[in-house]
Amino acid sequence: MTMVQARPMTTIHGCSGGAVLARAFVSHRTFLSIFPSPTPAPALFAPASMATPKRAGSFNHYGRDQQNKKHQPGHDRHAKAQKQHFVYNANPKPAVLSAKDMQTGLVALLDRFVADETTAGADKDALHHAHELRRLLCARNNTTSSKTKRELDEKRPDKSITVVIPDYVERKVRAAKDLPPLPPITEPHLHEAVFTHRSAIFDPSIPGSVLGEDLSLDYERLELLGDAYLELIASRALYNRFPHVDVPELCKWRERLVENATLSKFSEAYGFPDRLKHRAVWDKTSKQYHKVVADIVEAYIAGIVLSDPENGFATAEEWMTELWAPQLLSFREKIIENPQARHELERLVLGRGVKLLTREEKPMTYDSDNVQQFHIGIYLTGWGYQDEWLGSGEGQNKVQAGVAAAADALKRDGPVLKDAMRQKAELRAVQLREKEEKDKAEGGAKQQVASGIAETSGSMKDKGAEEVTQKKRKTDGEAASPDKNKKKYKKEKETAQQKRKASTDNDRS
Incomplete structure (x- = not known):
């Protein structure tokens, strides 16, 4: 061994x-x-009592209290054992x-x-x-x-205090919880450009910084194209889903869909600003920062379309429509109570020399959604009145405001309108009565003339009938058969011969 x-x-x-x-x-x-x-290899597991091999410098505690151990009684004996x-x-x-x-x-x-x-x-x-x-x-x-x-x-x-998730992280997680999946950009260079600000590759404050000839390294060109795609997608969503809404209202809704405030919320929810490479310093409460954050969404849409020319637009359209779905459901078109109010009011009061005039009561204003509003009043001239006010209305254009003013006049049904309607009704009744009398008088004269014409036509009719009968008889005689005419001629000839014969006999006697 x-x-x-x-x-x-x-x-x-x-x-x-x-x-x-x-x-x-x-x-x-x-x-x-x-x-x-x-x-031969050593056994895999050594006995449990085996001491650890000495490795100089391997353990910090090695050699500690070595001097004391040398002088301890029985130390060498214990080590040998x-x-x-x-x-x-x-x-x-x-x-x-x-x-x-x-x-x-x-x-x-x-x-x-x-x-x-x-x-x-x-x-x-x-x-x-x-x-x-x-x-x-x-x-x-x-x-x-x-x-x-x-x-x-x-x-x-563990008695330490539990770390609470920061509020901004919790807000981002909550905002992204119900968002649709982010469509991928399959081209790496486009994906890189979407999240690259121009300040990351060009900074005028740094000496020697040059922009270069390649302008596709940042998202600005993609943002230009994505803005056009975004307008088209929003227009298609509104045009196809709201066929009965007027164009000014659709334009107003489209602005709300593509505005920077809406796009920046989507961008923050997906964490786009955290992925943006830049060297710029922005105030996160400024409009400039919100525009940059919204521009990333537009650039991302362009990246989706360009990376997949065949299906990219459909993918981007489906993604944005799903993001806009809550807003599209919240849109409510403005209902006009009586769109034919102007025509109805004209039918009630207009007549010869009577006019309904509309004019602006105050300059155009803008509502809370920055949409223009016109203020129109409708006035009556005629029936003894001059520029008499009947009602007022508001609308996004003058035509809508005029219709609203006419509807307001009908709803008010003021004394001026009632008096004008009464005068027109009375005049109409007089005109109808005069027309009936005139028609009655003209009807009697027409009846006399008709009877005279009937008598004359009767005599002329009898005379004409006789002439027609004679002509008919003559025509019938001429139309007799040739055999009848021959027999008549033969009979007349025989009669003539008999007369000649009788006269001859008388002469002889």
Whole structure:
């Protein structure tokens, strides 16, 4: 039996001691392959009483109180009793590892694998699965460390103050909770440009800073294109979903969809400002900062479309429509109670020399949504009145305001309107009565003329009937058959011959 000194375990053939131990937990054969020595390998596990080999400088406590120990009685005897030696075994038995040891070793090997494979050309799928396997293994509750941690929490609970999530982080998480998934930009250079401000590549305050010829390195050109796409998407959403709303109202709603306040909320919710590369200093409460934050959304839309020319626009349109859905549902068109109010009022009061005039009662104003408002009044001239006010209305244009003013006049039904309607009704009744009398008089004269014409036409009709009869008889005679005419002619001839014969006989006698 040969006595050898155990070699240090700091580094063996380029492998760290931790990696060697990890491999040892997995397989005894792997541990044996570490030692290239032809001599038999030492036993895997030394006796529990074995003293740790001396490694100079390895432990800070080594050598502490050594002088005192030399003078302590019985110290050398106790040290000699604890000395143990490695015993070589030519046929070592494979170590039987428990499930816990196998899990611990596998986690260590996964850590080593991830550290070695994390390079520029690493296999991302392999690294992902390695991370996922390690997470699942560490999530088990049957490990020694988990049990120890639970025991520690029971015996020595942590009494430190729980850290509260900052308000701004909580707001961002809450805002992004109900947002639709962010469509990806498949082209890396476009994705890089979307989140690059011009100040990151060009700063006039830095000497030698040059903008360069390539203007596509930041988001400004993408923002120009994305702004046009955004206007088109908003217009299509409103045009297709609100067919009965007037154009001024649709323009007002579109401005609310694409304004910087709306887009900046989306940008903040998705964390776009945190991803923006820049060297500028902004006041986060200023309009300039909110414009920059909103411009990132427009640039992102352009990036989606350009990275996928075939389906990019449809993807961006679906994404923005889903973001705008709460606003689109909140839009309510302004209902006009009586769109034919102007025509109805004209029918009630207009007549010869009577006019309904509209005029602005005060200059145009803007409402809370920065939409123009016209203020129109309607006035009556006629029926004994001159520029008499009937009602007032407001609208986004003069036509709408005029209709609203007429509806207001009908709703008020003031004394002026009632008097005008009464006068028109009386005049109408007189006109109807006169027309009836005139029609009656004209009807009697027409009846006399009609009777005379009837008598004349009757006599002329009788005379004409006789002439027609004669003409008919003549026509019928001419239309007789040729045989009848021949017989008549033969009879007349015979009669003439008889008369001649009789006259001849008389002469002879």
